[in-house]
Amino acid sequence: MLISLYTPGNSPVHRTPAGLKIVLLFIFCTLLFLLQSWWFLAGAIAAVLAAYLLAKLSLTLAWQAMRPALWVLVLIFLVQLWLNDWQFGLYVVLRFAIMIVAATLLTLTSKTSEMIEGIERSVGKVFGADVAEKVGLAFSLSLRFIPMVRETYQEVREAQKARGLGRNWRALITPTMIRTLKSADDIAQAIDARSAGAPLAKDERHHD
Amino acid sequence: MTTRDIVLIALFAAIMAVLGVFPPITLPVIAVPITAQSLGVMLAGGVLGAKRGALSMVLFLALVAVGLPLLSGGRGGIGVFFGASGGFLLGWIVAAFVVGLLVERFWESLNYINAFIASVVGGIVVLYALGIPWISVVAGISLGQAFTGSMGFIPGDVVKAVIAALVIVTVAKSYPIIKK
Numbered sequence: 001m002l003i004s005l006y007t008p009g010n011s012p013v014h015r016t017p018a019g020l021k022i023v024l025l026f027i028f029c030t031l032l033f034l035l036q037s038w039w040f041l042a043g044a045i046a047a048v049l050a051a052y053l054l055a056k057l058s059l060t061l062a063w064q065a066m067r068p069a070l071w072v073l074v075l076i077f078l079v080q081l082w083l084n085d086w087q088f089g090l091y092v093v094l095r096f097a098i099m100i101v102a103a104t105l106l107t108l109t110s111k112t113s114e115m116i117e118g119i120e121r122s123v124g125k126v127f128g129a130d131v132a133e134k135v136g137l138a139f140s141l142s143l144r145f146i147p148m149v150r151e152t153y154q155e156v157r158e159a160q161k162a163r164g165l166g167r168n169w170r171a172l173i174t175p176t177m178i179r180t181l182k183s184a185d186d187i188a189q190a191i192d193a194r195s196a197g198a199p200l201a202k203d204e205r206h207h208d
Numbered sequence: 209m210t211t212r213d214i215v216l217i218a219l220f221a222a223i224m225a226v227l228g229v230f231p232p233i234t235l236p237v238i239a240v241p242i243t244a245q246s247l248g249v250m251l252a253g254g255v256l257g258a259k260r261g262a263l264s265m266v267l268f269l270a271l272v273a274v275g276l277p278l279l280s281g282g283r284g285g286i287g288v289f290f291g292a293s294g295g296f297l298l299g300w301i302v303a304a305f306v307v308g309l310l311v312e313r314f315w316e317s318l319n320y321i322n323a324f325i326a327s328v329v330g331g332i333v334v335l336y337a338l339g340i341p342w343i344s345v346v347a348g349i350s351l352g353q354a355f356t357g358s359m360g361f362i363p364g365d366v367v368k369a370v371i372a373a374l375v376i377v378t379v380a381k382s383y384p385i386i387k388k
Contacts, residue, residue, distance in 0.1 A: 005275045005285050022286070029290065033345075065287055072292045075357075076347040083349065092348040099290040107275045107285030115274035134209065138218045138267055145222030153226050167231055169244060170374050177223065177255065177375065178383045184219040188212035195211075 004112040011109070013055035018110040019118050025106055029099050041095060048102045055109050065104035066097050073097060141187075145180075152179050213260055216385065220256060220264035221271060224248040228280040233367075242364035243280040247372055249300045250331040253307030254323060254376035257386045262305035269297060295342020299335045306330035308386075311376060315387055318380050324373035331372065332365050 008014075032044060052062055066073075073093045080089030116139050124132030156175045157166060165171035230244035253261035268278070277284035279297075289297060307330030314322040336358060344354040380386070 003277070005277060025286065065285075068281060068283055069291050072347075076292075076349070079347065079349055079353065079357075083353075088348070096290075096292075096346055100287045103287035103290050104285055107287060110275065112275045119270060119274070134214055138214050138221075139271075141215060141218035142221040142225075142267055142271060145219050146225045149219070149222045149226045150229075167233065169230070169233070169247070169371050172230070173227075173244075173247075173251070173371070174375050174378050176226075177251070177379055180219055180223065181216075181255075181379070181383050181385065184215045185212065188210075188215040191211050191215070 005107050006111050007057060007061070007108045009056055009109065011055045013051055013105070014109045016109075017118075018106070018115045019122070021106045021110060025103060028102055032095050032099060036091075038091065041091065041098070044102075045094065045098050048098055048105065051105055052101075055105065057105070057108055061108060062101045062104065065101055069097070069100055137191075145184075148183065149176065149180050152176050152183075216256055217260050217264040217267055220248075220252045220261070221268040224252070224264070224268040225271070225276075225278040228278055230280075232280075242367065244368075245280045246296075246300070246331065246335075246365065247368040249303050249335070250307050250327040250369060250372035251375055253304035253309075253330055254311045254326060254372060255379050255385055256308065257312050258305045258308030261308040262301050265301045265304045269300065272297075290346075292343050292346060293339070294346070296335060296339035299338035302338060303330045303335040306334045307372075311380075312386055315380075318377060320373050320377055323376045324369055327369035327372040327376070328366070331369055332362070 028044070032041070049059065049062070052059055073096060076096065077086075077089045077093045080086075080092055120132050120136045120139070123135045153172065153176045156179070157172055160166055160168065160171045160175075163171075224245060227244040227248040232243050249265065252264045255261070256264060272278050272284045272288065273286050275285050279288060288294070307326050310326035310329060311318065311323060314326060336355075340351060340354045340358055343349070343358065344351045347354065349357075
C-alpha cells in the first residue's frame, strides 16, 4: 500500500550516505539564494542534470517531479513579467524548478528505511539513546497505523454512504477518530504491559 | 512522555496520511478545491493538545520528507519543502501547537465557538503568517502580493475551521484526550 518514491540503483549517487546528501542539498539551496548570478544558476542546472545521468535516472523523472509545481511556476513567471521583466521571471522560475529537481534526486536515490535510521541516529546523538528509542517507536507505529486508520475509515465510509453522508467530512472524521483513538489506547496498554521492567516513560500513568 | 503519548502522536500522523486521500470538496463560489489534510492540522492540536499535536505534525512531515507520498495528491519527498507551500507545511507544526494551546486553555468551557476561534487563530492566522513570507521569498514577490495570492484559500480554510470545531467538541465530549 505504501510505495516509497525510492528508485533502486547502485550508482555513486545512490551510494552516498543520505545524511551527506541532505547537507549538500541545503548548501546547494542556500547558495542559490545567496548568489544571484545567471552563471551560477546555469552551472547548478548542469550539475543537477549530470547527477541524474550519473545515477542512471531518466530525465523524465525530473520532469515528473516538477509537474505538480508547474502551475505555480507559470503563475510566478506571470507575476514577475508584470512586476519586473521576463529575464528576472525566468531566473526565479528556473531557480525554483532546479531546487525541486535537486531535492527529488535525493528522494529518488535514498532508501526510506535508511533515512529513518539516519534520523534515529542523529536524534540519538543530540538527545540520547532514550529519545532515539521513542522516535523509532513513533516511526514504526505510524507506519503500522496508516493501514489501520485507512481500514477504519473505509468501514465508516461504507456505513455513512448508506445514510447518504458519504461526502460529509464531519460524519466521516468523527467516528473514524474516536474508533482509532480507542484502539490507540489499547495498543499503548499492550506495549506498556509487554515492556514491563523497561519502562519507556518516567511517569507511569494508569489508563482506564 | 508516556507510551500513550507516543502512540497518540503516531496515530495522528497516520490520520494525516489518510486525510490526504479524502474526497476533496469544491465550494460553489471559488474554484479552489479544498483538501482535508490541513483540517488534520487543526484536529491534531484540538484533540491531542499543544505538545502532542505539534509532535504528530513533526512525525508526519518526517515521513513525507523520507520519501513517502503522503501529502494530498500523492506528493512526497524533500522536494515538497522547497516548493511554494514549504512554509505552510513547516507552519503546520506551529499551527497545531497554537490550536492545542488555545483548546487546552478553553478546556473547562469548551464549546463550538471557542473551538472555532482556536482553529481559526492557529490553523489560519498563524499558519498564513508563516506561509506567506515563504512564498514571497521563493517567488520573488512582495509580502502584499503573496498575501493577495493566498486569499483564495481562506474561504476553504474557514469551512475547515467550522468542521474542526465540530469534531474537536464531539471528541472532547465522547472520548477526551487532553484531560481525562
